[in-house]
Amino acid sequence: MTIRPSGFSVLRAGRGSFLLHRRAALVATVLGAALAVTAVVYLCVGESFVSPTEVVRVLAGRPSPDEFVVGTLRMPRLVVGLLAGAAFGLAGAFIQTVARNPLASPDVIGVTHGAGAATVAAMTFGVTAHTALPYVAILGGTAAAALVYVFAWRRGLHATRFVLIGIGISVALGSLTQLFVTKGDYLVAQQAKVWLTGSLNGRGYDHAVPLAVISLVLMPALFWAARAQRTVSFDDDTATALGVRLGRVRLCLIVLGVVLASVATGATGPVDFVALLAPQIARRLTRTAQIPLVGSALTGALIMAVADLLARKLFSPIELPVGVFTAAVGAPYLMWLIVRTRSRSGGAA
Amino acid sequence: MTGNRLRAEGLVLTYEDRTVVDGLDLEIPDGQVTVVIGPNACGKSTLLRALGRLLKPRRGAVLLDGTELSRIPTRRVAQKIGLLPQTPVPPEGITVSELVTRGRQPHHRWWQQWTEADEKAVGEAMDRTATADLAERLIDELSGGQRQRAWIAMALAQDTDLLLLDEPTTYLDIAHQVEVLDLVRQLNRERGRTVVAVLHDLNQAARYADHLIAMKAGRIVAQGAPSDIITADLVHEVFGLTSVVVPDPVTGGPLVVPGAPWQCG
Ligand SMILES: Nc1ncnc2c1ncn2[C@@H]1O[C@H](COP(=O)(O)OP(=O)(O)OP(=O)(O)O)[C@@H](O)[C@H]1O
Ligand SMILES: [Mg+2]
Numbered sequence: 001m002t003i004r005p006s007g008f009s010v011l012r013a014g015r016g017s018f019l020l021h022r023r024a025a026l027v028a029t030v031l032g033a034a035l036a037v038t039a040v041v042y043l044c045v046g047e048s049f050v051s052p053t054e055v056v057r058v059l060a061g062r063p064s065p066d067e068f069v070v071g072t073l074r075m076p077r078l079v080v081g082l083l084a085g086a087a088f089g090l091a092g093a094f095i096q097t098v099a100r101n102p103l104a105s106p107d108v109i110g111v112t113h114g115a116g117a118a119t120v121a122a123m124t125f126g127v128t129a130h131t132a133l134p135y136v137a138i139l140g141g142t143a144a145a146a147l148v149y150v151f152a153w154r155r156g157l158h159a160t161r162f163v164l165i166g167i168g169i170s171v172a173l174g175s176l177t178q179l180f181v182t183k184g185d186y187l188v189a190q191q192a193k194v195w196l197t198g199s200l201n202g203r204g205y206d207h208a209v210p211l212a213v214i215s216l217v218l219m220p221a222l223f224w225a226a227r228a229q230r231t232v233s234f235d236d237d238t239a240t241a242l243g244v245r246l247g248r249v250r251l252c253l254i255v256l257g258v259v260l261a262s263v264a265t266g267a268t269g270p271v272d273f274v275a276l277l278a279p280q281i282a283r284r285l286t287r288t289a290q291i292p293l294v295g296s297a298l299t300g301a302l303i304m305a306v307a308d309l310l311a312r313k314l315f316s317p318i319e320l321p322v323g324v325f326t327a328a329v330g331a332p333y334l335m336w337l338i339v340r341t342r343s344r345s346g347g348a349a
Numbered sequence: 350m351t352g353n354r355l356r357a358e359g360l361v362l363t364y365e366d367r368t369v370v371d372g373l374d375l376e377i378p379d380g381q382v383t384v385v386i387g388p389n390a391c392g393k394s395t396l397l398r399a400l401g402r403l404l405k406p407r408r409g410a411v412l413l414d415g416t417e418l419s420r421i422p423t424r425r426v427a428q429k430i431g432l433l434p435q436t437p438v439p440p441e442g443i444t445v446s447e448l449v450t451r452g453r454q455p456h457h458r459w460w461q462q463w464t465e466a467d468e469k470a471v472g473e474a475m476d477r478t479a480t481a482d483l484a485e486r487l488i489d490e491l492s493g494g495q496r497q498r499a500w501i502a503m504a505l506a507q508d509t510d511l512l513l514l515d516e517p518t519t520y521l522d523i524a525h526q527v528e529v530l531d532l533v534r535q536l537n538r539e540r541g542r543t544v545v546a547v548l549h550d551l552n553q554a555a556r557y558a559d560h561l562i563a564m565k566a567g568r569i570v571a572q573g574a575p576s577d578i579i580t581a582d583l584v585h586e587v588f589g590l591t592s593v594v595v596p597d598p599v600t601g602g603p604l605v606v607p608g609a610p611w612q613c614g
Pocket of ligand 2 (some may be wrong): 394
């Protein structure tokens with residue numbers, strides 16, 4: 001009898017050997033297919049309907065009368081949505097892994113509110129160029145997360161303290177943001193409100209650039225992270241006994257999460273529920289012992305595409321911000337998660 | 350006894366401001382089974398954590414092959430010292446076979462996740478602990494004893510020369526306790542593994558230890574071969590318990606029989 005961990009297949013190539021979780025691979029394939037279908041539907045519908053055959057023609061780069069609507073109007077927005085969704089999904093996966101808590105998200109560690117405060121402040125001071133704002137958001141998000149990390153560090157990083165300090169700083173930054181919104185003039189306030197909901201309206205390829213660059217750069221890190229995830233999910237002693245430098249590994253995973261979340265927030269504003277939901281949905285699908293990375297990215301992209309499809313179409317011609325829809329699904333889920341966690345621990349905590 | 354691989358010198362171990370161990374020197378004899386006994390909260394787990402570099406000494410040092418443990422890369426340490434904590438926490442939703450596989454982590458490279466050595470070590474660990482039948486079960490859904498055996502299998506799969514076990518027999522019924530202790534001895538005798546185990550049962554400690562360490566309040570009260578050091582006086586000094594020590598009818602070693610139970614009248 002050949003022995004291997006149940007549910008895994010071994011892939012061999014030369015001297016290399018890799019463990020592949022069969023169900024996770026299947027889930028990734030199905031999600032990929034669902035994403036492709038959603039993308040075509042997304043490009044078909046809008047103010048005018050474009051037939052799927054024409055959409056496929058445009059995608060294949062052949063001449064088509066609908067090239068402008070599909071290729072120039074809808075495509076860039078879809079690309080930004082998919083990339084941001086995947087980035088949010090991954091960010092959530094990393095942050096939840098380190099916090100060992102399904103309720104953790106970029107919101108909890110200050111990224112969202114840091115990006116929000118910085119962006120709204122910039123708007124108030126007259127920076128409105130949409131080429132500049134994403135970078136302001138990235139800076140604000142990273143700075144806030146760094147602040148949380150510094151405060152939470154005390155001879156080691158403890159998940160609970162990390163989350164509590166994150167929430168504290170987020171609340172402070174949230175009030176600061178409100179202050180800027182109320183102090184700013186009417187137009188700025190309006191613009192800030194839309195941004196703070198999270199929206200894909202008017203997003204183009206220049207928003208996709210930082211996202212695409214960061215995603216490409218971080219690709220190799222995903223291999224490392226998938227391996228690191230296997231051991232950080234133990235208690236500290238067991239993980240250390242298995243030869244993991246816990247402090248360093250956790251820091252690296254958080255940095256990955258913060259960078260991804262900041263960049264995504266820079267592009268779309270805080271569509272926060274995606275980062276909360278995607279890893280949990282993906283994990284329920286794959287039934288793996290840790291949060292699946294590829295699954296989280298694909299689920300994030302799928303949620304974002306579907307939500308924006310609804311946001312564009314449901315009340316057309318009015319286009320709602322995509323954040324409204326993710327919140328509509330995410331908020332009840334969050335409540336359910338909290339209630340379930342409570343009843344599970346039997347009120348002992 | 351110099352030349353033993355694992356040693357501690359002038360060890361001071363503290364949590365925040367509480368000093369648990371204050372200036373302790375210790376040698377773990379190579380190729381032997383060392384058992385640590387002592388009352389609750391005397392610092393057994395704390396000592397074991399320091400020996401496995403899970404707790405950094407405030408002062409003094411733990412030396413592995415003459416090198417201070419904190420100077421050796423943690424992965425290197427994990428290839429030489431395996432440690433099973435008293436209450437390990439598994440990742441949520443992990444199966445037994447996957448848990449045992451995680452014990453191979455320190456030997457993996459990112460491009461070598463399942464070699465023949467892995468297969469052999471995992472298979473053997475699961476056979477020896479009788480967990481092969483549980484391979485596909487989730488850890489969260491096992492009995493305390495089954496779970497304990499899965500953890501022991503993980504520590505065995507790590508395949509280290511030194512193995513530190515913190516109360517490996519808790520949760521186990523008497524038959525499985527004996528099975529685990531026999532397994533420990535077998536690993537020691539057949540493979541020359543050095544084992545340090547914390548045990549609460551004095552008679553099991555006496556039976557399975559080559560070297561016994563009795564601790565109280567962070568200090569070593571006595572150490573040596575069980576038949577040399579276990580006396581009614583020692584039991585009284587360490588545990589504050591009145592007892593009679595008689596020869597074990599099976600092994601001839603010391604057998605601790607506690608004094609008469611409380612009675613009314
Ligand atoms: N993480 C910790 N933080 C603070 N104090 C601790 C910690 N762990 C243990 N202690 C304290 O250190 C002392 C020694 O604890 P230790 O766990 O080493 O005891 P032990 O001998 O293993 O006991 P037991 O037989 O109950 O397992 C105790 O007073 C305990 O309260
Ligand atoms: Mg203990």
